[in-house]
Amino acid sequence: MTDSRLRRTMLYVPGNMPSMLQNVPLFKCDSVILDLEDAVNYAEKDAARNLVRRFLSTWKERDKEVLVRINPLHTEWGRDDLAAILPEMPDAIRLPMCETAEQALELDAELTQYESAQGLATGRFAILPSIETVKSVLNAYAIATSSKRIFGLAFGAEDYTASMGIARTNSGEDLMHPRMMIVMAAKAAGIQAIDTVFSDVGDMDALRRETELVKRLGYTGKCLVNPRQIDIIHEVFAPKQEEIDYAQEVVEAIRQAHESGTGVASLRGRMVDAPIVKRALHTLRAAYAQGLTDTPVDEEILHG
């Protein structure tokens, strides 16, 4: 799925906490992941599912992307989660513990069935698979390319380190290899790479360092568990002024090219084509979201 929506911050909110759910519309993250899986203990699975469904039914003016992390489809709750949640029209389903392309396709089939039954466009619901075991890291490219609904791969470090039998550290060497594997698989598939949560909410400096690292690796966003982390992640993903200037030049060059009837332009002696324009638009989207530019991005410019 060639979806370049801004997803710098994907905030987990436990599905069984009304006090946090009621504030979801107010958080300034790009996406919210309402969690029915790990944040909710067995005894509260039904209650959380009802609460999330009711919350979504009252949240009419959604200003951010909404994902629901369901329980895996092989558990006793997975299909009930889908049945309860899909009528409230989340944007996407986060699929935990996705280890193979077949598991992604299984969810894809469920979604297709629901969409056709309801007369919705196929692909209305997107999928964000969690790459969080050694096996899923090794299968990352197959998973990434298994369904058109998949707009990105999301790394989950806690389960990954458990599946490796190692402890997670704040320095991150232990995660270097899976991070590289996932971002390469995602880029090869033309989708986004979203990094794992940083769970030490007391250490904002380490959060900043980790976010800077994954940005350098090619990740475009990060999951998080505490809203206090949003601002720092946004700051890290904010483009630099020279990047904004260049992106604006790219957009202007391609606009002029379109006016003269061609889809390719030249800027500073280099060819400007669709991938470069896409990256420029992403830069400008991030710049606008961060308040660094005053004009919203003209998404039509790519197509002339």
Next chain:
Amino acid sequence: MARNSLGREIPEIFNGKRYIPYRDPHAIEPETFHFQRASRVLKRNYSGSSKVVGGLREAIVASGLKDGMTISTHHHLRNGDRLLNDLVREIDALGIRDIKIASSSIHIVHAELIPYIRKGVITALECGVNGPIGEQISKGELTCPIVVRSHGGRARSVISGEVPIDVAFLAAPCCDEYGNFNGFYGPSACGSLGYALVDAQYARKVVAVTDHLVPYPALPFSVAQNIVDIVATVDSLGDPRKIVSSTTQLTKDPMGLLIAKYAATVIDSSGYLKNGFSFQTGTGGISLAVAGHVRDMMRARRIKGSFGCGGITGFFVDMLDEGLFEGLFDVQCFDLKAVESIGRNRKHQEMSAGLYANPFNMGAVVNRLDCAILSATEIDVDFNVNVNTESSGLLLHNTGGHCDVAKGAKVSIIVCPSIRGRLPMVRDEVTTITTPGETVGVVVTERGIAVNDHLPELKAELIRRRAPVKDIHDLRDEIYAATGAPKPVEFTDEVVGLIEYLDGTIIDTVRTVRA
């Protein structure tokens, strides 16, 4: 009963005194109303002998305190104060009755006074209260007429003689035998004596009460020997560790942090955040988080502010020490770090409540404020703010400097969560009006920012920055959509207290809650 300009029914006479209903923030000109400065009889003391008369009881006797008189204390030790409780116990033991208390504030610790109110030792409160006394008065369980005043309003009423203080018993943490004293040192050091400075100047008799008598002279003095009549010694004035009025930690609550971020955006958009910037904020996690943003912006842009003001916290002290402000004006210290600072740094200036906020003088410090952060228990769609009562209708909080600062500062910013305990905090009408809406600049909640009409440029700038600016009616509607419209509290017709505006007019009343 008369109706004031905000539609509140005000008794013309309360507890034997005549009051003027509130009209607007500029209605009362002291010259037109022939206000005078309070005078007291000139006295002489040619003796150089010690003024120490003994303990509290001896001091009460020596002061000539009689039935029907008015006394005062200061509240610099806040909830750690022991003096007022000990004093009233001694007054009762001496058989004196019908005493009015005109202290600068009364705290939860002073719930010990309740039996003496029932007994008739205390028959009126010429000051606002925090905690159980107000609660019981609001419930009709305790009878004691009460007039709530702001810090500036209280200074005005004492200076003009509207509230004549017969004897001021002033806790003096570091005092000599001839009556020089300060609050900087000693076991009960509370720092600034800003409220006491007014009483020391205008009370008919001044008693310095100390638990730390030092050899003459106690320097530097805040109150000097020439206006002190009597010195009394006690074991302890109280516990300065309880000065801290609320939290001194920045909030970690995500909604509180969101409010603080919006408030910081308002300050940044006001145009005043540049060299010479002046700022006031209180205690509490949100206010401190705003101060944190202000500090970071000043650091990053190398801004040198002119002054920080108000009740001073360690946070402001750090900003002063870092060179972010030229100085601090301190009417009261809110924590022990501020106490320590005022004793060592001449740029941390003690300030009397009159200098701080008395509206009837040649210029209060609040007039020089650019931006101020203020709190609220409720806000209405006309920007009127309540800080005295809660949505239960109970009188639980004193005004502090709220209406003084709102009127003085160029941009007064109210920070308040939109919902507390399932109740909406932005409402059609507030339970009690403390501060009139026309003196309020901006209301900041986690659901959005409402800008009052008199600041159109600030509003435009906030919109330009894509801050969540909302009409205050829309903000109310959004909150009501979550909470429902609140059911009004039912009150009786019995007026048990007045809320005085800083100019002495009556902006609202306190009535007993119908059980």
